Amino acid sequence: MxxxxxxxxxxxxxxxxxxxxxxxxxxxxxxxxxxxxxxxxxxxxxxxxxxxxxxxxxxxxxxxxxxxxxxxxxxxxxxxxxxxxxxxxxxxxxxxxxxxxTGRDQVSDGAVPDDRLRLMFTCCHPALALEAQVALTLRTLAGLTTAEIARAFLVGEQTMSKRLTRAKQKIRHAAIPYRVPPAHLLPERTPAVLAVLYLLFNEGYSASAGADPAELSGEAIRLARVLARLMPDEPEAVGLLALMLLHDARRPARFDTAGDLVPLEEQDRTRWDAGQIGEGTALLEAVLRRGRPGPYQVQAAIAACHTGAARAADTDWPQIAALYGELARLAPSPVVELNRAVAIGMAQGPAAALPLVEALDEAGRLAGYHLLPAVRADLLRRLGRTADAAAAYRDALALTTDEPERRYLQRRLAEVSA
Known part of the structure; x- marks a missing residue:
């Protein structure tokens, strides 16, 4: 502003x-x-x-x-x-x-003493498509621009604008009430609410070093705590909170003093927040004992593999690759497959991962996603194919406007070009 x-x-x-x-x-x-x-x-x-x-x-x-x-x-x-x-x-x-x-609505809303969480449940009405629920909440609650939300969904800005307009019209015409639904109806809205919180967290987490860490991601963590209290029997609500805490614990080491991105394997792990790691790990261990795994719990387990390693060399990459395989079963998506390929490349070597990445490229489901050519470039670099790696780094640079990401990719491009 x-x-x-x-x-x-x-x-x-x-x-x-x-x-x-x-x-x-x-x-x-x-x-x-x-x-x-x-x-x-x-x-x-x-x-x-x-x-x-x-x-x-x-x-x-x-x-x-x-x-x-x-x-x-x-x-x-x-x-x-x-x-x-x-x-x-x-x-x-x-x-x-x-x-x-007094009244029924007041009693119902009293369970969630927060207008933002009430708004989230209103946006996440089952009469709306899941993507529309998430997009509308991010626009209304977080104040994200249509362009930012479109980026999160890998769609065009005009397409997202139409989705948002249709969602508002549907809420108005269907007279969807502004309230938290009764307890027996909460589960049908839970997936969308969790997705909103995770995207809200990611939007803040991806901010550069100059951003205040207590902004979007901090708000997402706060609302996730409220949601976990509201739904103590929902394992995925606890799993998401654990995931956020474990990711956010690494924030202090993600950028150097110049604001440049520091890869995970190069981060100073003494700067990670031990308190958040302890809390996130304890939450994860407790919720996994319930025996009802879900995508957020699996992602939290992957994050715990990273935060539990004292050195980058100690990371259990075979376990991470196996967890991504389980995540692909529970919540299949090309982004999950790309992350699984990265883990396989670390566990078995770049030659094992490159065919997986090239298959994703040929399928076209990640067209415009800069991390696809970035991962491919890294695998080619590790295989010694520097000319091909340089071309892939250029492809990645053409697809991102995030300055810390661009500077990181430019450094890698300069290395392989030299």
Whole structure:
């Protein structure tokens, strides 16, 4: 949100957008029931902050200031609208219910004292396609742009924009309520909610070294804790929390002081967060004892193989390859197969993995995914086929705009070219 000349107030607005957007929008959707109005008034509130905070100073509680400004803007717009009087009465009723009224909805929502998680369950209604559920939640809750969400799904921006529009229209026309469903209906929405949290975490985790680690990924971990408490009998909710903690533990070593990406095998493992590793490992061990494995538990087990190795050379790559095989059975996807090929390349050598990667390339299911040519380049480099590796590194560079990734690939390209 900040421009080329960033003032302290503009920086505060930028941080508030990352920290508070989801809460502001979720609160407005709860009190107005209108998704588009909520997003538009939230945007107006942040624009107002950009105008007034440089003059008046940053408020002590930016989130509360923004929520009030957005609610006031919504009230003003509804007063001017033909249907505003009825909507304002509805807002007053919803506010009273949220602040302590009684009734079935209030009892149901009391299990999840967080507007963002309520919004997540609303977006993840089974009337919507799974991908639409995830995309809508990322757009509304996390404030991710349509382009960012399209990248996560490996589709075009226009395609994703249409999906988001259709999902909002369906929620409006079907009058899907803003609430957490009763306990017996929670399981049918769980897969989408877990997928949202994982994509939210990944969007933050992939941020460069300059990003605050407590932003998107920290919010995903917080919501995952709430969800695990809400659904203590759902192993995958606990498995996802363990996975996030084990990944996030490695964050401090992922970038060097210049902001360049540090490969896993070169990371300083003394910088990994031992507390997060201990918590994530304990959660994983406890949930695996239930004997109901799922994709997030398997991914957490893979992460635990990495965090449990004192040195890169101690990594149990055969076990990781076997776990990716199990993951491919539980949740088949070309990305999982690519990761399995990487593990096989580490366990058995690059010659064993290269045919698997080339088969994925020929199938075309990962077209436009920069990690496919990047993995192929690494295998070719290790096989001594430097000219082919250089070409593959160039292919990968053409497919990514992420600066730390580009600098890493450029370093590798320079090595094989030399």
């Amino acid at each position: 900040t421009g080329p000349e960033t003032s302290p107030a503009a920086t505060a607005v930028d941080r508030a957008f990352r920290d508070e957007w989801g809460q502001v929008v979720a609160t407005l959707i709860r009190v107005t029931g209108d998704w588009d109005l909520a997003e538009e008034c939230a945007q107006d509130a942040f624009a107002q902050a950009l105008r007034t905070w440089p003059r008046d100073g940053v408020p002590e509680r930016p989130g509360a200031w923004l929520t009030t400004a957005a609610r006031n803007r919504a009230t003003d717009r509804l007063r001017r609208a033909a249907t505003g009087a009825a909507k304002l009465r509805e807002m007053a009723v919803m506010e009273r219910a949220h602040s302590g009224g």
